[in-house]
Amino acid sequence: MAIYNIHAGHNFNVSGADGYFSETTESRNVKNAVISKLQSLDYKVYDCTDDSGKTQNENLKNIVSKCNDHAADLNISIHFNASNGQGHGVEVLQYSNKTKTAAQNICNAIAELGFKNRGVKERKDLYVLKHTKAPAILIECCFCDSEIDAGLYNCETMASAIVKGLTGEVKEIVQPQPAPAPTPTPKPSGDDWVRRLQEELNRQFGARLVVDGINGPKTLKACPMVKKGAKGGITRLIQERLNSVGFSLTIDGIFGENTNKAIKVFQKNRDLVQDGIVGPNTWEWLLKGTKM
Ligand SMILES: [Zn+2]
Numbered sequence: 001m002a003i004y005n006i007h008a009g010h011n012f013n014v015s016g017a018d019g020y021f022s023e024t025t026e027s028r029n030v031k032n033a034v035i036s037k038l039q040s041l042d043y044k045v046y047d048c049t050d051d052s053g054k055t056q057n058e059n060l061k062n063i064v065s066k067c068n069d070h071a072a073d074l075n076i077s078i079h080f081n082a083s084n085g086q087g088h089g090v091e092v093l094q095y096s097n098k099t100k101t102a103a104q105n106i107c108n109a110i111a112e113l114g115f116k117n118r119g120v121k122e123r124k125d126l127y128v129l130k131h132t133k134a135p136a137i138l139i140e141c142c143f144c145d146s147e148i149d150a151g152l153y154n155c156e157t158m159a160s161a162i163v164k165g166l167t168g169e170v171k172e173i174v175q176p177q178p179a180p181a182p183t184p185t186p187k188p189s190g191d192d193w194v195r196r197l198q199e200e201l202n203r204q205f206g207a208r209l210v211v212d213g214i215n216g217p218k219t220l221k222a223c224p225m226v227k228k229g230a231k232g233g234i235t236r237l238i239q240e241r242l243n244s245v246g247f248s249l250t251i252d253g254i255f256g257e258n259t260n261k262a263i264k265v266f267q268k269n270r271d272l273v274q275d276g277i278v279g280p281n282t283w284e285w286l287l288k289g290t291k292m
Pocket of ligand 1: 009
């Protein structure tokens with residue numbers, strides 16, 4: 001089984017890019033989630049993140065020396081990109097074509113989350129890629145200063161995509177549910193649509209949500225990215241909810257042009273990015289179900 005070295009880019013002394021979120025912080029969150037997921041699939045993983053380097057050079061040298069302490073098959077560097085706010089999407093940087101399969105698979109898996117696929121790029125000038133013994137790739141997960149990317153980004157789905165691209169396997173970490181507190185009186189019945197969504201999320205994705213019809217953070221977190229081309233129960237529920245706030249879609253469970261247009265109008269009316277993609281921000285409004 002392959003052995004991986006993984007690290008988050010930069011550190012808090014010499015921090016990375018900033019925008020809608022911090023590269024330094026989120027690269028650490030994604031790195032941690034990737035490590036948990038790989039470990040739960042029984043891969044050996046070393047965390048080669050450097051939090052002590054005081055300069056950029058020190059940071060890079062420390063990372064390389066940690067990487068070279070282990071006989072790994074691949075070094076993985078987690079970063080987020082930034083430009084002028086207009087750039088968006090995922091790209092994976094590699095030193096040579098030795099890593100082409102992993103780099104391309106990871107890039108494609110992240111693009112499947114809705115990010116623009118900027119492809120795999122060869123870079124001979126990057127310190128870590130150049131100086132590690134084992135082959136190395138650097139994942140620019142998406143742009144932290146892009147409104148589009150910030151709307152699509154979720155640490156867990158990003159980490160799952162990286163693990164899927166790397167290993168071909170998907171491992172969702174399911175948080176154990178805390179034991180429910182004894183309740184002498186039954187809870188209020190909640191929203192029937194939310195209840196049916198919770199049931200569907202449990203059925204399709206093993207979300208293990210309490211089916212209580214209550215719009216809480218766990219339910220929002222369990223909602224997947226849905227966009228044009230999707231089919232099935234989740235799309236059907238989205239169409240139903242859109243109709244309940246004033247649209248008149250055919251409820252057929254097919255995310256086609258009409259549903260895409262309706263989502264864009266729904267987003268426009270709520271000051272969201274009008275990309276037609278049902279991501280966390282759009283889900284938040286769908287869960288509320290408020291008419292505008
Ligand atoms: Zn970076």
